[in-house]
Amino acid sequence: MAIRKAGWRWRITGAMLTLAVMWGGFVAIRPADQVVLTIGEPYEQVRLQSRSTLPIATQDNSIDLHVKRPAALRFSDIQYGFVTPAAKFLSIYADAHGYVRSITLSPQVETLPLDATMAILLDLQNQLQRGGWRPILVGRHPPMMDTPQTRALMRANLAPQTFWLAGNKYQVSIDVRRFVHENRPADERYLITLQLSGPPLMEDRPNE
Structure with a gap:
């Protein structure tokens, strides 16, 4: 037995x-999850054409339609499209009529070392430039470059930002912040935030 x-x-x-x-x-x-959208699309269409954990929209959650599992963003505008790395945090805002108005994400699945953070920043900005996006407010917020000055700003947690316009259709802001663990003060970790929306758009002020 x-x-x-x-x-x-x-x-x-x-x-x-x-x-x-x-x-x-x-x-x-x-296949890795991917959210496919353009601003102004019906949210339900976005949900169906994406491979993701985006929820069904209700009256209660339309301001924060977020993924439950990391997903990359593919912004599918024919002219101004770009792709991000997988994002653990990715949230869509849909208006009362069910149309996508903005998206906020951190294009990473965890806080990253400085070199890895810089690589993502440069790739995103290169995609924007190739797609015809135009940086604005460059007097105070120039595109981020891999320079000692930019790295110093990031290390000092001064949250450098950059802003971009795509014609009269879209705007993007990108910023980066440093996170310091109280038990590991020398461990540099960073989080990028990208926000994408449509009109009304920011005005360019060349001297700002």
């Missing part, structure tokens, strides 16, 4: 291990 019970235990254990391996393989080959 004891031998028979032990045999069943081994079979159950083997089955569980097989399921674990199969699940791991599924996760490995499953």
Whole structure:
């Protein structure tokens, strides 16, 4: 009897291990989540065309329609489109008629070291420039460059920002903040925030 019970235990254990391996393989080959949208699209259309955990919109949650699992953003405007890395925080605001009006995300799944943060910032800005976006308010908020001065601002947690316009259609703001763990003051970690919306747009003031 004891031998028979032990045999069943081994079979159950083997089955569980097989399921674990199969699940791991599924996760490995499953396409990464991606939210696909343009500003002004119906939210339900965005939800259906995206591969994500975006919820069904209700009267209670339309101001914060956020993903439950990390997802990249693919802004699908033909001229001004761009793609971000996967974001753990990604939230859409839809108006009372169900149309997407803005999106806020941090294009990362965790706070990142300075070098990795800078790489994402530069890639995002390069995509904007290639797509015809124009930086504004450059007197006080120039595009972020990988320079000692920019890194010093980031290390000092002075929250450098940059602002961009896409014709008369869209605007983007990008900022970065430093997070310091009280037990690891030398561990530099950073969080990028990108906000995308449509009109009314900011006005460019070349001297600001």
